[in-house]
Amino acid sequence: MNRGPRGDAKDLGLSRDDLVLKSDFVAKVKLAAVDRVRKGRQGKFVLVTGTTPTRYGEGKTLTTVGLGQALNRLGTKGIVAVREPSLGPVFGTKGGATGGGRAQVL
Known part of the structure; x- marks a missing residue:
């Protein structure tokens, strides 16, 4: 919901x-x-970076959203921002993310 x-x-x-x-x-x-x-x-900042996802598609977006959901379940207040669209096509690789420049709050 x-x-x-x-x-x-x-x-x-x-x-x-x-x-x-x-x-x-x-x-x-x-x-x-x-x-x-x-x-x-006093807050914490976590930056998730990477160059290539695994062959199963576990990349930055999945890691970021999963981390945000886990922190939320633990009762921690937090914000997750997924701000860059998939750059795979730009670099001629598959790229499966659909960030589309949107930001999400969990």
């Missing part, structure tokens, strides 16, 4: 005024909200 950006934002301590809604499923967070929430909090 997708609760949309409002439900996810509430879990992260953001209000409706902190969002710029683009659709029922897409929103941007205002920079002022990021600065406000950042004060007094």
Whole structure:
């Protein structure tokens, strides 16, 4: 069940005024909200990189989304951003990701 950006934002301590809604499923967070929430909090940043997925398709996107879901299940607040589309076709390789430049919040 997708609760949309409002439900996810509430879990992260953001209000409706902190969002710029683009659709029922897409929103941007205002920079002022990021600065406000950042004060007094210490967070962690995980960057998932790689050049070639396994032959079973376990690449960066799958790893990132799986990590986000695992942290969520453990009760940790977090955001997962999948921001780059598949670059496989650009480099003449298969490439199976469908990121399409979208960002996801879990």
